[in-house]
Amino acid sequence: MTRAHNFNAGPAALPTEVLEKAQKELTNFNNTGMSVMELSHRSADYEEVHNNAAALMKELMNIPDDYEVLFLQGGASLQFSMLPMNFLPEKAPGNYVLTGSWSEKALKEAEAMGPTKVGGSAKETNYTYIPAFDSLDMDNDDAYVHITSNNTIFGTQWQDFDYDWKAPLFADMSSDILSRPIPVERFSVIYAGAQKNLGPSGVTTVIIKKSLIENEKSGVPTVLKYSTHSKANSLYHTPPTFAIYMLNNVLEWIKANGGAEGMEKRNKQKSDTIYAAIDESSGFYTGHAEKDSRSRMNVTFTLPSEDLTKAFLTEAKENGFIGLNGHRSVGGCRASIYNAVTQESCDALASFMKKFHESNR
Template sequence: MNHQGTRTYNFNAGPSALPLTVLEKAQQELIDFRGSGMSVMELSHRSATYEEVHNQAIANLRKLMSISDEYEVLFVQGGGSTQFAMVPMNFLTPEKKAAYIMTGAWSEKAFSEAKLFGQVYQAASSKDSNYRYIPSLDEVKFEASDAYVHLTSNNTIFGTQWREFPNTGDVPLIADMSSDILSKPIAVNKFALIYAGAQKNLGPSGVTVVIIRKDMLELANKNIPTMLQYGIHAKNNSLYNTPPTFGIYLLGEVLNWVEETGGLDALTKRNEEKAKLIYDAIDQSNGFYYGHADVNSRSLMNLTFRVKDEELEKKFLAEAKKEGFVGLNGHRSVGGCRASAYNAVPYEACKALSQFMVSFQQANS
């Protein structure tokens, strides 16, 4: 396969690579978790053993992201896609509007879900360029009376990422950070609510993290189904119903791994180095490869590019697959290639891809 033995170079857009040490630890603990005689999957979610796992994961995330006591950290289910509806259900009132900044397919989905619940409009959009860039901060237009402003921090399909976030003052700023949460430090206090499916940077699919400012819970609509009220999850420490216990355990182990490998600053540096390897191969190829995203909007998580000629592109993807690279096909709406270099994708995998790109160019120029 490659020098990693049976492990492939996993560039999948999600679910994505998990740290090997985390998988090995889960394997060791799978049958008998901490002397309980049961797997963590078999423990009651009301047991003290599980509750410790649950609370430790929340504490670790608070520490790594510097989340203050003004915020609740919740684990919910249904992925980012359920949050598209949950946000307007809780916060979009009949007399207000919500502003959505359009930067890709996931913004579009969030926008169309919100339309089902009230008045929404686009505060800015880069759709005219097939989402090659993130709108500049002065392009973002919203009203002081808006219920909230919503953005998607990183766009997996188009390979763009926000460098800095708009300052929305008293208007709550809500972000879908599914694909770049924990990839670099962010000022959590700029946001009223952050949500993220876990399956890119935090753990396996099935867990969704919500970081919500406590004052938002006061504003939330209480006349909606119980499971869709943020307040219910907050009041019950995300244990109102059976949570995805195994997913939360793995998420906690991923957070331990981040801590052990130097914390968020070390991770940011590594993510920048990984992305540079691949962007350099693109930028130094004299047009053999070219990126989808504008240079100043490029994502460190999803690196989207094309090969100059369609037949060569097919050949590139076929040969890459033979070399043990997985998940390099671009999304059908953009085409081309996409390397998703999330936190757990090792530096060596990005280096191997960069070297493969250079040698493929030399062989086919």
């Protein structure tokens, strides 16, 4: 059976080479006679995988020495709670910039922990754009600023981070981490669920300044403190060993394919291919995001009618295209083109879109 053209929003496509490597090693990892899933997380064989994954994250993202790389559980959604639990004081507000559903959920969790404010929002247009820097309400007295770098549901993405944020900057990068180079030193916390660009679901990467950990609040349960995991090399309790093994293999694949710079070039070409099919359709396809806020990870678009949308999705599935249904809050269609999605799949989708347009003028 040929591989599907996988445009799922997450869990998402993984590199074929990574899957084949895991398949080959599944019952006998590193000549142990066991699967990596069967190894003790205290064993030398597993710890080598674990430590190599952290070292690769540091190398590929140019993470400075004053940051920790942690491998946690609970997805990005647990970070919505853990961050304010540890770093939101009783008086200074957490400042949230709203660019989609996930930033709304992060704000909701913070509201249960302490004072918050909204420093910018695109909600009035159903999140078609990223707020301009000069429209943001930032203050030196903010406890921190929280952003979502890429918005999977709405197909928008922060194009850069070159701004005076006033307070420590926290970013949910679940859907675009390692899709491009970023200035890590501008952030105090970067966190990301792995299941879009880094590996399978089950592990969350947290990149956090050591000085921030030193100032976490008291009274937080042990397993929800960043210092607990920092001191234990993310081995305080049993980690998701297979997910970290897969993450390590994906990072090796990213390194072999040009690192963050290589991913950026690859992702630009892929997204340009699909956006061209939208822009050259004379309005048959309409992008949800404004052009200067377009995501290179999630291409969202609508068709002229619900009937045409249903026909498009049905025919697409028949032709091997998976995961193109848009989220219910936007409707239409969505092509998620994370790192592992190939140019060939994007070319095939663009070709299908053009043929469907020609057949339904």
